[in-house]
Amino acid sequence: MNAPTETAGSGAGTGRRRFEMRLSVAQRGILVAIAIFAVMFMAYAWKQPGPLTANIVNTASNKGALLALVAMAQTLPVLVGGLDLSVGAIFVLANCLASTVVVGNPVSTTFGILAVLLVGLLCGTINGAIIVYGRLQPLIVTLAMGAVYFGISLALRPQPGGSVNFELADFMTNSTLAVPHSAILLLLVVLFIWIPYRRSVLGRAAYAIGSAEQAAYMSGVPIERAKILAFALSGLLAAIGGLLLTAITYSGAAKLSIANDYTLNSIGAVVIGGTSLFGGVGSAIGSIFGAFVMRTVGDLLIVFDINPVLQPLFVGIVLLVAVCMGSLRVLRIKNKLDLYR
Amino acid sequence: MRRINKTFGAVQALIDVDFKLQPGEILGLVGDNSAGKSTLMKILTGAYQRDSGDVLVAGKGTDFRSPHESREVGIEMIYQDFALCGNMDVGQNIFLGRWPRRGLFVDRKKMYSDAGEVLQRLKVDVNSVYQKVESLSGGRQQSVAIARAISFEPKVIILDEPTANLSVMATERLLETMLELKKHNVAQVIISHRLQDIFAVGDRVMVLKRGRHVGERDVSQSTQEEVLRLIVQGDAEEKTQAK
Ligand SMILES: Nc1ncnc2c1ncn2[C@@H]1O[C@H](COP(=O)(O)OP(=O)(O)OP(=O)(O)O)[C@@H](O)[C@H]1O
Ligand SMILES: [Mg+2]
Numbered sequence: 001m002n003a004p005t006e007t008a009g010s011g012a013g014t015g016r017r018r019f020e021m022r023l024s025v026a027q028r029g030i031l032v033a034i035a036i037f038a039v040m041f042m043a044y045a046w047k048q049p050g051p052l053t054a055n056i057v058n059t060a061s062n063k064g065a066l067l068a069l070v071a072m073a074q075t076l077p078v079l080v081g082g083l084d085l086s087v088g089a090i091f092v093l094a095n096c097l098a099s100t101v102v103v104g105n106p107v108s109t110t111f112g113i114l115a116v117l118l119v120g121l122l123c124g125t126i127n128g129a130i131i132v133y134g135r136l137q138p139l140i141v142t143l144a145m146g147a148v149y150f151g152i153s154l155a156l157r158p159q160p161g162g163s164v165n166f167e168l169a170d171f172m173t174n175s176t177l178a179v180p181h182s183a184i185l186l187l188l189v190v191l192f193i194w195i196p197y198r199r200s201v202l203g204r205a206a207y208a209i210g211s212a213e214q215a216a217y218m219s220g221v222p223i224e225r226a227k228i229l230a231f232a233l234s235g236l237l238a239a240i241g242g243l244l245l246t247a248i249t250y251s252g253a254a255k256l257s258i259a260n261d262y263t264l265n266s267i268g269a270v271v272i273g274g275t276s277l278f279g280g281v282g283s284a285i286g287s288i289f290g291a292f293v294m295r296t297v298g299d300l301l302i303v304f305d306i307n308p309v310l311q312p313l314f315v316g317i318v319l320l321v322a323v324c325m326g327s328l329r330v331l332r333i334k335n336k337l338d339l340y341r
Numbered sequence: 342m343r344r345i346n347k348t349f350g351a352v353q354a355l356i357d358v359d360f361k362l363q364p365g366e367i368l369g370l371v372g373d374n375s376a377g378k379s380t381l382m383k384i385l386t387g388a389y390q391r392d393s394g395d396v397l398v399a400g401k402g403t404d405f406r407s408p409h410e411s412r413e414v415g416i417e418m419i420y421q422d423f424a425l426c427g428n429m430d431v432g433q434n435i436f437l438g439r440w441p442r443r444g445l446f447v448d449r450k451k452m453y454s455d456a457g458e459v460l461q462r463l464k465v466d467v468n469s470v471y472q473k474v475e476s477l478s479g480g481r482q483q484s485v486a487i488a489r490a491i492s493f494e495p496k497v498i499i500l501d502e503p504t505a506n507l508s509v510m511a512t513e514r515l516l517e518t519m520l521e522l523k524k525h526n527v528a529q530v531i532i533s534h535r536l537q538d539i540f541a542v543g544d545r546v547m548v549l550k551r552g553r554h555v556g557e558r559d560v561s562q563s564t565q566e567e568v569l570r571l572i573v574q575g576d577a578e579e580k581t582q583a584k
């Protein structure tokens with residue numbers, strides 16, 4: 001009978017159309033986040049007194065990378081359709097643990113790092129296992145487990161303090177030829193954790209779950225393993241963030257405000273980065289730039305001489321603007337029904 | 342399947358239903374809305390768990406706890422409530438849950454080219470395998486779901502109202518595909534409210550009414566009117582005979 005006019009897959013449409021189709025919602029989200037960040041950073045560079053030194057860039061990168069790592073940690077649970085309220089607590093727990101074990105000679109430092117990463121992975125795995133096998137809401141489970149992890153941090157470090165291997169700390173927070181090492185750390189995390197994850201079967205499964213969990217289940221997508229892995233990797237990423245925090249502060253502190261701040265800001269960064277809170281759409285790369293945007297707001301306030309006390313107010317405004325830009329698609333959409341999907 | 346029972350809360354969805362399917366047979370499963378057709382088939386695939394009764398596949402008792410397990414013995418179902426992920430593209434949906442891999446990773450190139458081939462073979466013309474499924478029309482989505490099921494090369498295919506959204510031409514293509522599969526000895530169950538489709542390709546019709554098996558007819562020895570009467574009235578005599 002009538003053969004298809006266009007062979008599926010092979011050279012559909014013109015190059016341009018193909019490009020538009022391939023440029024997914026997530027990719028557009030990343031571009032928007034990069035654009036906002038670029039504008040804000042240029043405003044900052046222009047307005048701040050004196051030339052933009054490598055030092056300034058390095059400090060900004062260090063601060064940005066902290067939130068970026070936690071935001072990446074938040075991205076994975078969000079992609080499978082749940083929020084993770086424990087990322088901040090795991091971040092703080094890793095910080096407290098690192099300030100105790102990442103010390104001494106290179107060998108003990110190495111084991112210390114491994115221990116911190118393993119603990120992060122373990123925290124995330126516990127979250128995932130409870131959610132999957134207990135059939136519970138991620139929000140509630142991570143709220144409870146976040147409190148547990150914070151409690152452990154407090155037990156580890158009742159008073160701020162501790163120490164860290166200084167050579168390692170300085171190496172992590174310095175820059176080479178004006179390239180901040182913290183930015184390289186982010187790049188490595190993207191290259192060796194995020195991209196392999198995205199391409200893996202379980203990573204793809206995570207997107208399928210976020211898109212339509214029932215359909216994914218009926219199709220034999222390994223739902224349970226994919227969810228547990230998403231939360232486990234989230235814990236690992238938060239722990240990497242905690243390590244960097246230790247390197248920056250040379251110490252550990254179990255402060256609830258830090259945990260809460262990072263958790264909430266990570267959600268903001270994820271949204272600015274174009275990841276849908278409904279799951280199934282988005283990318284950790286967007287979240288990195290989302291985090292940079294959130295952080296640059298603070299710096300902008302300083303150079304524009306606005307009372308830093310107002311920072312939360314402005315962060316809130318930026319968040320709202322970003323969310324609204326996401327919903328600008330209302331204007332472009334041809335079929336309003338699409339909005340309710 | 343023997344003496345299957347299933348209740349949802351107060352609703353008795355299936356009452357002592359017997360069900361048989363031979364290799365290479367096309368069985369039409371009919372009945373009023375909420376007669377229990379989808380439920381019966383979901384029990385067969387393991388999407389639902391039965392309250393009592395036995396499910397035998399090739400003579401062996403089975404106990405599928407998920408559709409994943411029934412797929413492994415070659416039973417594939419196309420669910421009435423679409424089983425596709427809307428915001429993923431056609432290629433990924435065709436291979437949902439069994440993406441071609443290279444090591445631990447999904448082999449994207451192979452996935453898209455294979456998906457293109459599958460669609461072409463089944464004459465489903467979507468513009469591109471990169472298109473999001475939710476941007477396809479309802480009928481096209483259904484065609485993709487069917488293509489997906491067939492590409493598993495199952496021994497048993499269950500189609501739950503496959504033609505509900507299809508155009509006359511697409512329906513015809515589907516019926517042709519069904520006959521083609523029959524030649525390869527694939528057993529098929531088609532749930533449909535369109536008796537003409539069932540009479541066009543089916544060997545046997547089975548009628549459910551309010552969760553009971555109320556009758557069975559050979560397509561060659563029955564008429565659409567007779568089956569319709571069964572659907573509407575049920576049949577007291579058939580009821581006892583069917584057990
Ligand atoms: N998941 C469920 N939870 C509760 N009740 C259910 C569920 N699935 C089906 N039922 C009930 O079981 C009965 C049979 O439903 P089923 O979907 O099998 O009907 P059907 O024959 O497929 O109807 P249709 O022609 O409308 O598709 C109905 O009364 C329905 O309300
Ligand atoms: Mg049904």
